[in-house]
Amino acid sequence: MTSNHQQQLDIELYIQKAYACFAQGNIQEAIANFNTAIILYPNCTDIYTESARFRHQKLEDYQGAIEDYTQAININPDNPLLYYWRSQTHLELGNQQEAIEDYNTAMNLAPENTIFHVFPTINNRS
Numbered sequence: 001m002t003s004n005h006q007q008q009l010d011i012e013l014y015i016q017k018a019y020a021c022f023a024q025g026n027i028q029e030a031i032a033n034f035n036t037a038i039i040l041y042p043n044c045t046d047i048y049t050e051s052a053r054f055r056h057q058k059l060e061d062y063q064g065a066i067e068d069y070t071q072a073i074n075i076n077p078d079n080p081l082l083y084y085w086r087s088q089t090h091l092e093l094g095n096q097q098e099a100i101e102d103y104n105t106a107m108n109l110a111p112e113n114t115i116f117h118v119f120p121t122i123n124n125r126s
Contacts, residue, residue: 008046010037010041011037011041011044011046011047011050014034014036014037014047015034015037015050018030018050021033027059030058034050034051034054045082048069048071048072049068049072049082051068052065052066052072052085052086052089056092062092065086066086066090066093069086070086079109080105080106080109080110080113081106083106084102084103084115087099087106090102
């Protein structure tokens with residue numbers, strides 16, 4: 001088993017443990033599992049992405065999600081999905097300008113990806 005493969009297994013285990021803790025009502029332990037994985041694997045985009053999704057979807061901690069997406073983008077700035085997901089989170093907070101900027105970056109990185117064509121047309125709102 002390669003160390004990269006072992007790393008991925010470790011990360012998946014921390015993510016599963018985090019969601020299991022959340023399901024049992026232990027939010028602090030869920031967050032601690034994500035934080036431990038981040039400490040152990042600070043250069044792994046996946047853990048920041050999963051932490052952002054967790055914060056966004058389960059905790060409605062949109063600012064925390066944006067921070068995690070930003071860390072993932074710092075590691076992997078050429079991944080258009082990270083910008084797209086962060087743009088959606090910015091919309092939740094009413095940060096339209098930031099959402100537009102992230103959306104445009106996603107479009108520029110992957111203009112052929114049709115998922116980005118369904119983004120709300122917030123450019124036309126007054």
